Amino acid sequence: MNPWERLKPFNKPDVIVEEALSKASRESRKISFRGRLETVRRKERVRILVVYRVVTRNLRRAYKIVNAYWKANDFYRDLVNIYFSNDELEVVRRELRNMISLADMLRDEYLSRLSNADSIDEMGRVRRECLGRLVSIVKRKKAILNRVRELWKYAHRLPSIDLGEPSVVVAGPPNVGKSTLVNSLSTAEVRVASYPFTTKDIHVGHIITDYYKIQIIDTPGLLDRPLSERNEVEMKAIVALKHLSDIIIYMFDPSPFRFYNLEEQLSIYNEIKSSFKDAYVIPVVNKVDVEEIHIGNDVVDGEIIRLSLKEGVGLDLLRGRILSISNEVFSHKIRSGAK
Ligand SMILES: Nc1nc2c(ncn2[C@@H]2O[C@H](COP(=O)(O)OP(=O)(O)OP(=O)(O)O)[C@@H](O)[C@H]2O)c(=O)[nH]1
Ligand SMILES: [Mg+2]
Structure with a gap:
């Protein structure tokens, strides 16, 4: 079986950012009014969470694609190694793991700062800073993400082979x-x-x-x-x-x-x-x-x-x-x- 066959692709870095930000403002508009301060807090919270979710959904897909290399048998690994060395894949996997934990950390940190914020201005600042940092995880590592997209494009089309059959x-x-x-x-x-x-x-x-x-x-x-x-x-x-x-x-x-x-x-x-x-x-x-x-x-x-x-x-x-x-x-x- 080709271990990449059923794995889902993920978006181009620019598309991830665009989708995250537009979805965040769309979702935040659905929040109903419950007092001025609390409504703003809830809206900002949704914006942070939506951007976090879109970014990490894509990063996790990328991680799975790279990680499948270590689950593959030697036939598929050798085919992948024609274009992607073991060392490169190690580095990419480590980078992705770091990107995901950074996103997790940012979410936790800024949600807690948002709960403690006591003015609308402060809430806006917290949200802006958080979104900026979440988005820059993707923007700074475009090259890595594009490489994983290339891996997916190549690997998911490899034929499905069963080593147990002649x-x-x-x-x-x-x-x-x-x-x-x-x-x-x-x-x-x-x-x-x-x-x-x-x-x-x-x-x-x-x-x-x-x-x-x-x-x-x-x-x-x-x-x-x-x-x-x-x-x-x-x-x-x-x-x-x-x-x-x-x-x-x-x-x-x-x-x-x-x-x-x-x-x-x-x-x-x-x-x-x-x-x-x-x-x-x-x-x-x-x-x-x-x-x-x-x-x-x-x-x-x-x-x-x-x-x-x-x-x-x-x-x-x-x-x-x-x-x-x-x-x-x-x-x-x-x-x-x-x-
Ligand atoms: N006359 C003749 N032509 C043949 C025969 N078998 C295949 N061909 C022709 O040989 C050409 C090459 O056929 P392919 O099957 O594409 O050859 P291939 O070995 O897969 O080629 P590559 O993928 O380029 O390495 C085609 O034009 C075929 O129609 C045959 O038995 N007789
Ligand atoms: Mg041929």
Whole structure:
């Protein structure tokens, strides 16, 4: 499960301030008359409380969003770490905690000063000062709050993955047909296009069997370069391979539209095989309808499956292979208590 999926977003800092102040004056107008001094006191009290509530409601949502990182499993943490380091999140969480306690403290302090105030002028001063300080909590930490908004935008859209179910990661160079395969095999509807780098995020679809769900994971294309040079989009594929690859389908493209020559496609393949030794790797050659170079067992070991997704060739064979390996994976997961 994606721990951010159900968390609510919060407003932009400027909107929080605007909402807090306008709601405060709206609510204070609803106070009925009960003697001049006491009516003013009650109105000022409502204004303080409303601003406090709007500000802290947003801060608490922000806190939950950041805190979900520590509740997430390693797959989600690694995905978040592509853009937000552990250290940054620690700092942000501490800042938010301080902001919330400061707001609590201000509310208590100014409500007590308001109860003791004995003139209308004094009440106005107390309220103005309190609102100013509450609002400035948000205004001074705009950068922090905007960062948490970015975290929410990124994290709440991450796919929902269950580590207890078998997973198949489809990987390979750009434009080989990974997304087309994921769409043909599973419930996913990923965008396909005739140019490289179409897929920029991880997507998941499912094959539903009688006993469990197999997660089929589409990944961004991998370039032929070492891990240390991989960009943020490629790192998403690496994170999926690291955590979800019970089975890896590595896809080759022998067509005239191939992004890489054979040597480079093989280099990525070999890197994946050696980096993820526990996975079952299924080499597939797609686009055999327009095959230009032959990719066979002279260069790739293992049982290659030859596909034309365009013409529906080889898909049943591949599905059969996935199902039989998944049965093994699933019974192993049950035995090891991963479910
Ligand atoms: N001729 C032919 N074209 C195919 C076949 N499978 C996919 N394509 C085409 O290849 C192009 C790339 O397909 P995608 O599924 O987007 O490839 P991808 O690997 O997901 O690409 P990125 O997300 O950019 O890495 C599209 O134009 C597909 O229509 C096939 O079997 N034969
Ligand atoms: Mg794609």
